[in-house]
Amino acid sequence: MKIPRISRKTLGIPYAVFLICFVIIPMLIIVVYAFTDQNMRFSFENFIEFFSDPTKLSTIVYSLVIALLTTCFTLLIAYPVAYILARSKMKKKYVLLLLFVTPMWINFVLRVNAIRELLNWIGLLGETNYFNTVLGMVYDFLPFMILPLYTTMIKIDNSLLEASADLGGNPFVTFTRVTVPLSMPGVLSGITMVFLPSMTNYVVSDMLGNSKITIIGKFIETYFGTDWHMGSMIALILLVIVFATTALSGGFRSENNTRGATI
Amino acid sequence: MIKKCIKATYVGLILLLLYAPILLLAVYSFNEVDLIGTWGAFSLEHYAKLFGDPVILEMIGNTVGLALLAAALSTVLGTAGALGFYYSKKRTRTIMYGASQIPVINAEIVTALALAIAFVTVGLEKSYFTLLIGHMIICTPFVVLSVTPKLKQMDNSLYEAALDLGASPTKALFKVVLPQIIPGVISGFMLAITLSLDDYIVTSYCKPSGFNTISTYVYNATTKGNAHTAETLASFWALTTIIFVIILAVVLIANLVDGKKKEDRT
Numbered sequence: 001m002k003i004p005r006i007s008r009k010t011l012g013i014p015y016a017v018f019l020i021c022f023v024i025i026p027m028l029i030i031v032v033y034a035f036t037d038q039n040m041r042f043s044f045e046n047f048i049e050f051f052s053d054p055t056k057l058s059t060i061v062y063s064l065v066i067a068l069l070t071t072c073f074t075l076l077i078a079y080p081v082a083y084i085l086a087r088s089k090m091k092k093k094y095v096l097l098l099l100f101v102t103p104m105w106i107n108f109v110l111r112v113n114a115i116r117e118l119l120n121w122i123g124l125l126g127e128t129n130y131f132n133t134v135l136g137m138v139y140d141f142l143p144f145m146i147l148p149l150y151t152t153m154i155k156i157d158n159s160l161l162e163a164s165a166d167l168g169g170n171p172f173v174t175f176t177r178v179t180v181p182l183s184m185p186g187v188l189s190g191i192t193m194v195f196l197p198s199m200t201n202y203v204v205s206d207m208l209g210n211s212k213i214t215i216i217g218k219f220i221e222t223y224f225g226t227d228w229h230m231g232s233m234i235a236l237i238l239l240v241i242v243f244a245t246t247a248l249s250g251g252f253r254s255e256n257n258t259r260g261a262t263i
Numbered sequence: 264m265i266k267k268c269i270k271a272t273y274v275g276l277i278l279l280l281l282y283a284p285i286l287l288l289a290v291y292s293f294n295e296v297d298l299i300g301t302w303g304a305f306s307l308e309h310y311a312k313l314f315g316d317p318v319i320l321e322m323i324g325n326t327v328g329l330a331l332l333a334a335a336l337s338t339v340l341g342t343a344g345a346l347g348f349y350y351s352k353k354r355t356r357t358i359m360y361g362a363s364q365i366p367v368i369n370a371e372i373v374t375a376l377a378l379a380i381a382f383v384t385v386g387l388e389k390s391y392f393t394l395l396i397g398h399m400i401i402c403t404p405f406v407v408l409s410v411t412p413k414l415k416q417m418d419n420s421l422y423e424a425a426l427d428l429g430a431s432p433t434k435a436l437f438k439v440v441l442p443q444i445i446p447g448v449i450s451g452f453m454l455a456i457t458l459s460l461d462d463y464i465v466t467s468y469c470k471p472s473g474f475n476t477i478s479t480y481v482y483n484a485t486t487k488g489n490a491h492t493a494e495t496l497a498s499f500w501a502l503t504t505i506i507f508v509i510i511l512a513v514v515l516i517a518n519l520v521d522g523k524k525k526e527d528r529t
Contacts, residue, residue, distance in 0.1 A: 217372040
């Protein structure tokens with residue numbers, strides 16, 4: 001039997017076709033829907049309506065505030081953790097890091113449900129919707145912030161810190177002038193990895209915010225049931241925001257987005 | 264010394280907060296009453312309920328089956344894709360890597376919406392097939408991401424040597440290239456499983472009605488909880504505890520083995 005010869009390049013064809021059919025074409029369909037009206041005629045109506053409707057804009061603003069708060073709190077909590085772990089001289093510190101990542105492997109919805117039960121128990125569920133949502137998001141996205149921070153900080157050359165000390169820098173100066181600038185790449189990828197889901201992952205806001213909080217992701221979801229054209233327009237605006245942020249933060253870093261599976 | 268104490272306390276406190284909700288559920292999953300905060304007596308009732316409910320068992324089976332299938336298909340598709348792109352011309356390669364990144368960077372809701380609208384546009388009804396496609400879109404880019412670095416580290420002359428020694432390109436691919444990238448393939452597969460297990464948004468947009476995974480089932484039970492009793496919610500505590508224990512065991516064993524290997528090498 002003759003084995004057919006496989007050229008190495010042709011191995012990529014199935015995935016290329018897959019990407020075109022299920023990623024590129026759907027995106028193009030979204031663009032078409034975004035710029036057409038109910039009769040499928042070309043129109044800017046959705047775009048104009050989106051930016052002139054105060055309720056839509058206020059939803060976006062609320063969503064951005066929630067995402068911003070989540071990102072700030074996550075960074076404030078994660079930075080010291082990553083710093084302490086990276087600078088620790090402990091022999092088995094990777095086990096500690098692993099403990100921070102392990103909850104991430106429990107099913108996402110079950111994890112949110114666990115916080116829901118906790119909030120229910122202390123009596124906050126249904127009372128403090130915004131607080132609950134931000135708390136849940138910080139809790140769920142914390143590992144996404146710790147990991148990139150840790151991987152950048154562990155790479156900081158110790159001799160740089162010693163040099164700073166030798167040159168008379170006190171620990172505070174060394175921290176602000178050496179550690180912080182050198183950890184910026186980690187901070188940036190951490191921010192992009194937390195900010196986006198906290199704008200769009202409506203599982204948390206629905207389950208903890210008593211379905212009373214509409215973030216951009218939920219907004220798109222509600223339009224999916226009623227008006228695909230407006231839904232597509234919001235999705236498109238979100239798409240532009242996402243790609244702009246990614247481009248601004250210096251492109252996408254794959255090594256930080258492996259969700260800890262390679263530790 | 265004081266500094267060290269503060270550091271340890273801080274890390275410990277954050278860890279405690281991180282595990283508090285899960286530990287709370289773990290403790291009360293052994294409670295006779297299905298109310299958190301009221302301790303009845305020790306009981307395995309919630310576990311019995313969990314394993315005695317055919318609906319819950321079915322959704323667990325669905326979740327695991329879908330994850331394994333989607334991960335296996337994504338691994339084959341992604342590994343072949345990574346190989347093909349790696350050996351393509353630079354321009355093709357850049358474009359294809361870029362296209363492969365779209366689902367990774369994009370918000371999941373946008374991917375899900377685009378896919379659901381596309382399926383309706385071409386008249387494809389939601390089925391297990393559409394769900395599988397949805398999961399493969401989430402998983403495959405990550406397989407490519409974990410295989411590609413291994414390809415870059417690979418020694419290309421070995422492949423050429425195999426050809427010089429008379430191996431067919433296909434044979435050289437399987438006997439020389441594949442063994443060198445296999446760690447990337449395996450971590451890609453594992454990553455794909457965790458991504459598929461975790462997914463809610465794409466699943467909810469692509470799944471046929473009546474089909475549930477853990478994510479969609481628990482989401483619906485908690486947000487539209489009219490048809491579900493406190494008993495069902497309590498059986499989720501047992502489910503969370505079981506999953507947590509399994510994960511903890513896997514992580515610890517994997518790292519003990521890995522740590523041993525590292526110690527042996529040095």
